[in-house]
Amino acid sequence: MKQNVGDYSFEYKKRQQVKFMHAVVFFVSVFVFISIFLNCILFSVFVNSSSMETDICRGGIVFVSPFMRNPSRGQVVYLSRIDGQGVSAGKRLVNTAVSFFSLYKFTPFGRNSRMTGNDSIRRVVALPGDSYYMKDFVLYVKPAGQPHFLTEFELSARPYNISIYSVPVEWDGMGCSGQIPETTLGKDEYFVLADNRIEGLDSRIYGVISSSRIKGRVLCQVFPFGKAKLF
Template sequence: MPKLISKDLYRISFTLKKEFHRRVFTAVFNFVLIFVIINLILSFVAFPVKERSDSMGPDIAKNSLIFVSPLNLPVKRGEVYLVDKNSPVNTVGKKILNAAIRFFTFQKRGLEKNTENLSSRMCLRRVIGLPGDTVYMKNFVIYVKSAGEKYFLTEFELSEKKYNIDIEKLPDNWDTLVGFRGSFTPVTLGPGQYFVIADNRLSSLDSRLWGVVNKKDLVAKTIALYYPVKRARIF
């Protein structure tokens, strides 16, 4: 009888251990799977950035937290992009390598600068001019003539997105020909070229200084603002 009891206990103990190991394996597997999925999303679909300046006010206030997507989506007039004039991530191979580096470093490193913080080199800017457009500025408002059209329209008439610009602090006797220019003569964009500009027209660097940017310079498109919560929205 004692031997039978011993065998039963051994069998029960073995079954319990097997069940325990199965549960541990399942828990670890689920954790790793969730980790991989989250990192794949952050690497290939969307990642967060923080706007640290007033350059996109009033629509995107300083310290706002925004999700941007590196997916190669069609660029539409009026959309806001994370722009990097000197981005090393400019080919398909480099994009894959960059995503792999970000994946294995928990989104802390990549070929580009750390995207958790926006620098003066990497910043949010609004796309106003598309390839083939002719654009000029008067009193800080952009006027656009699309390719094949005869007349110029304001940026607000043509944009698919509604937004506001900040020129309310314009000082008396401001010379729009110096500093951050409030006016410039027509510029025609070539294939693959875009004109980007800040919503705060008085104190931000953009295509007025850089010149036009290329598609590769548009690193990621803004898709949602999630903080402050009261201003949360989908772009």
């Protein structure tokens, strides 16, 4: 039986439409999977400040696990913005798409002032119930129930570096203080510090944080490749 041109054209268009729909479903499925993975399992963060140098460099990319929200002393965490303003589900979806295609260097929503409008990466140095004081930019901690103060480095399970340098005399009174009197943390209070103790904004400026502000634990730095490391 001879097939006319109209029948052939119809079948061809139908097959093309099916292929197009399969392609759309595939790309949507991949995008949804990536979005769920990045938001719920493991997501990357582009570091756009020098507050955690030298261990985490400016311009680097780190991976964060949102499942790990109960940090130990010395661990690095990803914190929500200080002003408490959230981002809607729709904007988070747009942020995920834009950050993915911009290699995690740009998100259109959720950024405002430098101090309060950005999420940040900081190191947890004292836990609920701990007593602490700071001398010459080094934190001394007496864990809850313990009799003696130890340096932050002695209590950390992994070694880390901090950045301290001399500042001009005319800077006296500016920036973060290197001295803090003895204080005891209450329930669900964490004291966090930037590794760059001179320039970084941390609990010395905005006070202790609660666990609700911890969005996840920083597991590793993957870029630049020469400075890749685990935390």
